[in-house]
Amino acid sequence: MQFLRTDRHGPVQTIWLNNPPYNFLTDAVMGELLDLLRDIDRDDEVRAVVLTSAVDDVFVSHYSVSEILDGVEAAPVALNSRTAGAALRMSTLADHVPGGQAGLARAGAGGVANLRRYHEVCRLMRESSTVFIAALNGRALGGGCELSLACDLRLMADGPFEIGQPEILVGIIPGGGGTQMLTRVLGAGRALELCLEGAPITPSRALEIGLVHRLIDPDELLTEAQTTAARLAKRSPTAVRGIKHAVYQGGSTSLEKGLHIERAQFLTAASTPSAKRAMATYLADVESTIDAGRDMSDFVADSLPGWIDGTKVDFTE
Template identity: 45%
Template sequence: MSEQIHVEQRGRVLLARLDHPPHALMGAGMVAELDQLVGRATDDDSVGAVVLTGAHPERFIAHYDIRELLALARSAPSLPESLAKASIGAIGALERIPGSGAVLERTPAAGLSQLRGFHDTMTSIGRSGAVFIAAINGVALGGGCELSLACDLRLISDDGLIGQPEILIGITPGGGGTQRLARLIGRGRALELVLEGRPVPAGEAERIGLVHRVLPRATLLDEALATAERLARRSKPVVAACKRAVLEGGNLPLEMGLKMEQAAFVSSLGHKSTQRAMEAYIAEMNASGDVAAANPAMRDRLVDGTFIDFNGE
């Protein structure tokens, strides 16, 4: 099988081009490579951010490969929703047994195992200390939309389309689309988009909060890389803690979310790089007689990440 994600490292940024010609479809092979990419970005101290974009000139990811889904549908038993939920939990327990993955792949449970794998990879993006940016160069539907929703930032070309069309062929979104979409834009609007199944144009996507920025196609990748370069200078442990507090803590009752935030704050104070940053800030403040908020030069260095090297710890 040919490589479906082409990765090049530019400083502390990994540029990953999603490449599955001719239609730019996502499948199990690409998901496996995505999982490896997320692991690399998380574990490699020389990586602070990842930019995902499509190798296809007009597509980020068209959608998940329906041929693979149909094959899974034909091989898997028909289950009511309650039993399917229990089965997914049981497979999760089995997967913790060494060597069980190869066995599951030869059974009707292979489809459920693949689904869990997709979800685990998307969840890992949200827990990684690396910042993930989706540079959506055109169409991102179905699995492509779900991948972008798992990323921390979404930038889209001005001719782009994004959405969850699964209902149009009689299935629900299965890669986190309903849950991340509802948490991002609200349940009412999310349900409308899922039921309609229509692609959302870039301008509307920005207006409803589905994407962060709409950019001309010609400058999309440069803008994404510039943003990634800046955010890649942040402290990776603190990035991971911020993502957990917002993405996971934000779905908890307020009191529990606040406790998660407090724990992250106290933990961040223990990082040597954090203490160096505070010492440097105080020294600069004493030398200039001013604070960052009123000192444009100092403020710019803080924002662009050149004030302190967090990655020398």
């Protein structure tokens, strides 16, 4: 791979984005990432992924503006919401026709496929039973912020870095899912503020509003992300997928529909052999604690962290 570096330690795979000096996202970068994510999705041994950057102090500057400009300049006509929707539908249909995307590219609609490829990367990450952790080692703007939003957890280096959605400053809007994922992570008010202002925010402000989960010393960021990934890799993949589906899909619909999704995912996870073994073992421990006259609160305090770390139960299937 030209733009990615990878390393694997047990169930944790680390991916470094490597397009110096600014680590712009391009169609070529996203193509490599999509291929790699598809491979990971088929590999049951990979349970957690750390996504970071090989460029010092830069996670991703943003998506390549030159590629965006080339894409819209190649279009035969100016698009409005109706014609843009038609172009997206044509691009989807072209996936099922040999040479269809190449034909659209020759007709000046290649940028539509590039946009859909970016969204496919984000979809794979959010629907996967694998935990994705973004280790933001520096600047994360535009498409870089959006790529981090597709991850389940975001750890950011504490330093003079920037994160945000500056697209409006050049007259466009976030195109990699930023308006939708920000709304779901931060709420409509914060999402509107970030997208309308366009001004990047500091890591400390990002932590304050919930855009990132933790700030880490830059020298410890990768180690902390990989340690977190190794811990979460012990979780049941069925439960991980169920939680992600219930939060990402159920959380963006009505409460009634969301609860239906949660119920379905709960029953699915509870029916797995590993969950049945875990619950049976837990009940046996509880019964022995009660028989010994121990206080239940002491049992939970002493025992549960061990369960979470997988020392008492095999969380793999």
